[in-house]
Amino acid sequence: MNIKIKKLILPAAAALGGVVIPVLIxxxxxxxxPGLIKGWAIPIATDTAFVLGILSFFSRHISLEL
Incomplete structure (x- = not known):
C-alpha cells in the first residue's frame, strides 16, 4: 500500500465518522x-463548533498543522 494512502486512512475515517456517527445518533x-428527521444536519454543525472550541482551548499543546 502506498505510504500516502496509509497516512490518509486515519484522518479520512475520523472525518467520515465525525459526520456519520452524529447523524446516526x-x-x-x-x-x-417525521418533522424532526429533517434536522439531521444540526448535530454535525454543533459537533464542529464544540471541536473548534476544544482546539482553541488546547492550541498550545496541538501541532500547528491542524
Missing part, C-alpha cells in the same frame, strides 16, 4: 418523528 432518537 440523531436519527436513532428521532426516527419516529
Amino acid at each position: 440523531y436519527m436513532f432518537f428521532n426516527y419516529d418523528k
Whole structure:
C-alpha cells in the first residue's frame, strides 16, 4: 500500500465518522418523528463548533498543522 494512502486512512475515517456517527445518533432518537428527521444536519454543525472550541482551548499543546 502506498505510504500516502496509509497516512490518509486515519484522518479520512475520523472525518467520515465525525459526520456519520452524529447523524446516526440523531436519527436513532428521532426516527419516529417525521418533522424532526429533517434536522439531521444540526448535530454535525454543533459537533464542529464544540471541536473548534476544544482546539482553541488546547492550541498550545496541538501541532500547528491542524
